[in-house]
Every structure is written in C-alpha cells, then in structure tokens.
Amino acid sequence: MANRNNGSPRDAVITKKILYRQRVLIALAIVFVIYGIIFYYIPLGGWIMAFENYKPKTGLFGSKFVGLDKFKFLFSDKTFIQVIRNTFCMGLLNLIFPTTIFPIIFAILLNEMKSLGGKKAVQTISYLPHFLSWIIVTGILHDSLSNSGIVNEVLQKLGIIKDPISFFSEPKMFWWIVCFAHLWKEMGWNAIIYLSAISSIDPCLYEAASIDGAGRWGKIKHVTLPSLRPTIIVLLLMNMGFILNAGFEVQYLLGNGLVQSVSQTIDIYVLTWGVSQNDYSLGTAAGIFKSVVSVLIIVICNAVAKRSGEERLF
Amino acid sequence: MSNQMNGAPGAIRVTMTENKHNKTKTSDTIFHVVNAIIMIMICVVTLYPVLNTLALSFNDGVDAVRGGVHLIPRMFTWTNYSTVLNQKNITHGALISVIRTIVGTLLALAANALLAFVVAQKKFVFRSQLSLFWVITMYVNGGMIPILLLFQKLKLTNSFWVYVIPAMVGGFNMLVLRTYMEGLPDSLQEAAEIDGAGFMTIFLKVISPLCKPVYATIALFVAVGQWNSWFDTMLYNRMATEYTTLQYELMKLLSSVTSLKGNTGTTAPGQGVNITPLSVRSAATILTMAPIVMLYPFLQRYFVTGLTIGGVKE
Numbered sequence: 001m002a003n004r005n006n007g008s009p010r011d012a013v014i015t016k017k018i019l020y021r022q023r024v025l026i027a028l029a030i031v032f033v034i035y036g037i038i039f040y041y042i043p044l045g046g047w048i049m050a051f052e053n054y055k056p057k058t059g060l061f062g063s064k065f066v067g068l069d070k071f072k073f074l075f076s077d078k079t080f081i082q083v084i085r086n087t088f089c090m091g092l093l094n095l096i097f098p099t100t101i102f103p104i105i106f107a108i109l110l111n112e113m114k115s116l117g118g119k120k121a122v123q124t125i126s127y128l129p130h131f132l133s134w135i136i137v138t139g140i141l142h143d144s145l146s147n148s149g150i151v152n153e154v155l156q157k158l159g160i161i162k163d164p165i166s167f168f169s170e171p172k173m174f175w176w177i178v179c180f181a182h183l184w185k186e187m188g189w190n191a192i193i194y195l196s197a198i199s200s201i202d203p204c205l206y207e208a209a210s211i212d213g214a215g216r217w218g219k220i221k222h223v224t225l226p227s228l229r230p231t232i233i234v235l236l237l238m239n240m241g242f243i244l245n246a247g248f249e250v251q252y253l254l255g256n257g258l259v260q261s262v263s264q265t266i267d268i269y270v271l272t273w274g275v276s277q278n279d280y281s282l283g284t285a286a287g288i289f290k291s292v293v294s295v296l297i298i299v300i301c302n303a304v305a306k307r308s309g310e311e312r313l314f
Numbered sequence: 315m316s317n318q319m320n321g322a323p324g325a326i327r328v329t330m331t332e333n334k335h336n337k338t339k340t341s342d343t344i345f346h347v348v349n350a351i352i353m354i355m356i357c358v359v360t361l362y363p364v365l366n367t368l369a370l371s372f373n374d375g376v377d378a379v380r381g382g383v384h385l386i387p388r389m390f391t392w393t394n395y396s397t398v399l400n401q402k403n404i405t406h407g408a409l410i411s412v413i414r415t416i417v418g419t420l421l422a423l424a425a426n427a428l429l430a431f432v433v434a435q436k437k438f439v440f441r442s443q444l445s446l447f448w449v450i451t452m453y454v455n456g457g458m459i460p461i462l463l464l465f466q467k468l469k470l471t472n473s474f475w476v477y478v479i480p481a482m483v484g485g486f487n488m489l490v491l492r493t494y495m496e497g498l499p500d501s502l503q504e505a506a507e508i509d510g511a512g513f514m515t516i517f518l519k520v521i522s523p524l525c526k527p528v529y530a531t532i533a534l535f536v537a538v539g540q541w542n543s544w545f546d547t548m549l550y551n552r553m554a555t556e557y558t559t560l561q562y563e564l565m566k567l568l569s570s571v572t573s574l575k576g577n578t579g580t581t582a583p584g585q586g587v588n589i590t591p592l593s594v595r596s597a598a599t600i601l602t603m604a605p606i607v608m609l610y611p612f613l614q615r616y617f618v619t620g621l622t623i624g625g626v627k628e
Contacts (some may be wrong), residue, residue, distance in 0.1 A: 011348070014439050018439060018441070022435075022437075022438060022513075023436060024512060024514060025432050025438050026439075026440070028428060028432050029432055029438075029440055029444050031449075032425075032428075032429050032432070032444070032483065033447060033481060034443070035482070036447060036448065036451060037466075038463075038468075039483075040450075040451040040455065040479050041451075041458040042456075042464055043455065043456020043457070043461045043464050044454065044455070044456045044460070045456075045460075046456050046457075046459070046461075046463060046464065047456065047457075047460065048458025049459070049460065056463075088598070106356070107351060109349055109353070110344070110353070112344060112346075112349055113346075113349060113350070113353065118353070119351070120359075120578065122353045122356065124611075124614065125356075125357045125360050125361060126357070126360060127345075127614070128355060128360065128364075128607070128610060129360060131538050131542075131606045132542070132603055132606065133542035133543075133544065133561050133601075133602070134542075134544075135542075135544055135561050135564050135565045135568065136564070136599055136602060136603050138568075138597070139595065139599055140364065140566045141363075141368060141565075142568070143363070143366075143370075143592070143596075144363050144366075148364065148381055150363070150366065150384075153381075165436075182361070182477075185358065186546075186573075187356075188360075210326040215340070216345060222423075224513060237538060241453075248545075249545065253565070253568075253569075257548060261477045263353070267458070270457070270458050270459065271458065274459040274462075275459070275549065278462065280459050282460040283457075283458065284457060284460060287457030287458060287459060287460075288436040288457065289456060290457070291455070291457065295454070296454065298453075300367065314423055
C-alpha cells in the first residue's frame, strides 16, 4: 500500500549488494515466514473442509466435495440460529456495559477522587481480577451466587427476597450473569486506557471551563467526555469485531443443562460438533461463518465512521 | 513518549482547577463522600469473594456448611491444603504449569523481540511485506477445527510443546515491541553499524538493553496468559495426563464434585472426615491464584506501560 512510497528512492532498486548486506535479516525473515505459514496460514487452507464431507481417512484432498451443503445444514438447524442469537446478544451486552459504559464512568469518578493514595489503592484492587483465570472467576461466581452464597444471603437479610434465588437455573438471568462476570473481571482493566486519555487532557481546558462558570458536571460534560470521544470511538470499533468472539470460556464454564438454550455460543457449537461429534466439516463451517461476519462488522463500522467524519481504524 | 513509560498507574494529574478552589462547597463535599462510597463498594465487591474463598480454605469443611463464614475462618485448619497438596494430579499439574510458564515466556519473548527487530529495521528491503504478513494473522485465523487437525498432524497434541510452540509469535506482541523499538533513536544503531557490528550484535547489545521495560511488559502478559490457560489442555492434552496443567485440574475439581469423594478417603485417613468439596475447592483456588497475587504488586507498573503503548499505536 502506502509503504511503497515511504522508502527512499534507493529502496526501489534491490541490488545484490543490499541483499547480501541484509542476509541475516532475510534469513530471520524467512524463518518467521515459515513459522507463520505453518501456524497461521495452513489452518486457513483448512477452510476447504467446510465445502466437503471431510473424513480423516481420505484427507483434505480426497474427501467428497459437497459445495454449500454444510452451510445449508447450519442455517436450517434451529440450534445454530439460537446459538447466533446468544453469541450476538452476549457480545453486545459485553461491549456496552463491561467494555464501554462502566469503565468510562469508573475512570471519570476515579479521576475526580481527591486522595492520591485512595486512587492508587482503588486502581490496584480493580485491576487484580483481570489477572485471574476464568476458571477461578467462574468458580468464585458459582459460590457467590449459590443458594447459600453471599448474594442470596444479603438479599434475604435486606428482606428483598424470602427464598434464595437459584441464579444458574434461570435462563432469563444467564446473559446478565455473564455480563456481570465480565464486569467484575475487566472493568478496572478496561478503564486504564480511558484514565490515561483523561490524564492527557490539557488542564487549560478545565480552567477555561471553570472561568466560564462550569461546575463539576459541566466540566465532565463539556471537556472530559468530548476529549474522550476519539478514544471511545476507536475502542468501540476495535471491539465491534470481537462481538462474536466474546463468548467461550465463561459460557462453557457457567453453562449447564437448564440454561443450554441461552448459554451456547458459536464456539461451543463448534466444539460440540467438531470435536465431540467429529463432524469436522460442520465445525469448520460454523467457524468460517464467525470469522466472515466479524470481518464484515469491522469493515461496515469503519465505513460508517468514515462517512460521519469520525475517527476510524483503517 | 518516555514520560508515558515512566508514568505510574496512579499518576493521573490532579486538575489545576480543583486546587484553586479552596472553599469547598457543600455540594462538593457531598460529591466526594458519594464518590468515596461508590469506590469503596467497588473494592468490596471485588475483594469480598476472594477473601471469602481464602477464609473458607482455612476453615473446617463440615463447619463451613453451617454457613456464616465470611472473612475470618471460624474453625481454623490446614486440612484442606494438605488434602489438595496430597493429590498427585494437582501437584504435578502445578509443576507443568510452572514449566510451561517459564519456557513459554522465554521462547515467546525471544521470538517476538527478534521478529520485531527485523520488522523495525527501516532499511530492510522486505520490511512492509513481512509486517503485513504478520498483521493479517491478527485478524483472520483458521478456527478451532483446522488448527486442531494441524496440531494432530504435527504430533503436537498429547505433548508438552503444544503449550509453547504455536503461541510463540503473535501479531499483537510483535506490534507492541516494534512500536517501542521504532521509538528508539536511529543514531544508536548507526553508530554501532559504523563500528562494524552485525545485526545480531546490534539486536543483543544495543537494542535489547534499551527495551527492558517493554520486554518486561510482554513477558508479564505472556506469563499470565500461560499460567491461566486451560482450554488448550482440554482440547489437545486431555488424554495425556502427564501434561495436564494446574488450571485444568482446578477446572475438573470445580466441575465434578463427585470425583473428589474418592480422594478424600485415601489421602487423609485420620483427618479427612471434615473435608467438603467446597473447602477443598477453595484451597485449590487460593493455591492457583497465589503466584499471581503475590507477584502482582511488583509487576503492576509494567502492565500499564504496555497497555498504553499498545493502545496508542492501535
């Protein structure tokens, strides 16, 4: 692309001398390209499987070609439609609350704190869950939300409920539980980037605003939020592409038979069909669907951002 | 640039306007009180489940069933820990986890740094092509099934190497390192070149010593990822019990209450009576998160650096 024009005119002509001088770099580059081809590009070739009736015995090139049959099966499968809905809705909830709104509010409130020590302490504590594995987080969540867990205990003591709620057998709650799990684990971490954006806002803007008579709320509304706007938009765009990626570990670890209809995501579907049922072709087709939609979402969002004159990714 | 590198997580500028207003209005006071309460609540919600698990892990299992154990163990005991540590699969899993974290981190750091160094060479003839080759891998990948089949072909499944080899080079880590290296002054390398140093010498003696902060950040990210990873164990090494990791064993413990019963009788005949699945699970959870929580305060300053570098460039 534009890289061509960046180099100096000398680069246009690759002489033997330059190649010889850069032989070490070229050798290293070749090693890394071979590695990349093996671990990143060859699996892409595996996409062929989705268009044939792949059998390990006959291999990639010997299996029967079936065209779009696997995709037709996918979209006639009610479970798959359900799975798409689950993945999309949980991804969207995840994008809205734990990734965007709450981290922004948290960063602004944290920035308003007067005590520097307190601020540091809150930050340190809020990042910690990010470093714990989902195994640990879901384990803790299971205990907290169990019938004798702390949440039920508090709700009962406050007199809000009489009998404990069994959170994990209620399909209506599952998405929100997943959303909360992300919030608990990632809110503090996701706020870092907004905090650093807030700290780079020119203090003069705040001074000017207070001379104009803006209070705390006025400054947040007219200085902080507009200054954060580019950061928010770029992060939103970046994370849009991950919407369909946002569901695997948590749903796998928190899901159970009772909430299956709302907990299964595309990745879990791939796992059940591709790995447990050994239908490699169907699993690959579902995976392709996910990748293609993700790329489409990114491209569309980027185009929309471009048209409305906003920041964009590329 | 260097300012950002040194910035501690808490170094958010206090806005000047706040200092100027010496007369604190009542609405101001109310805001700060409310804000402090919100922050304290966030900390409580974050810390309570962890501290509760800690208390349960030191509490007599049967006693804990009565409920009411919150932050302090009521009947103190080491039995839960001795039970966990007497389980062969858990101690062996911990060993594998430690080895994969160390080996995986060293390999990933060396490989990513070397690749970043090559891509950061402004005069390198294939620079833009190599860069694009790796950026593409960040956005498209083959998906679960093709990768699984590839690993089976390469004999990586049921082996230790599946943990460290495929994850060695990654587009994102490479970009963060490259961005940092490109920020270093060119004159350093030019001076070394005039002195007759080759590319490897420049990489090892000139660039790498200057990259220590970013190396630490990448190492931290990779190490945490390696330690917390469990899905690769489940997918590739489920059958190879000698290579299962601590997180995977913890997951088995959390998901299957029944499998534990067999162990309690055999491991602690004299004292095993008072163990419950919950108490043993708590002990295992604490043991699994212990390394991260203990190292956390020392490593904190590195991850903020890394996130800001990555974020700014993306």
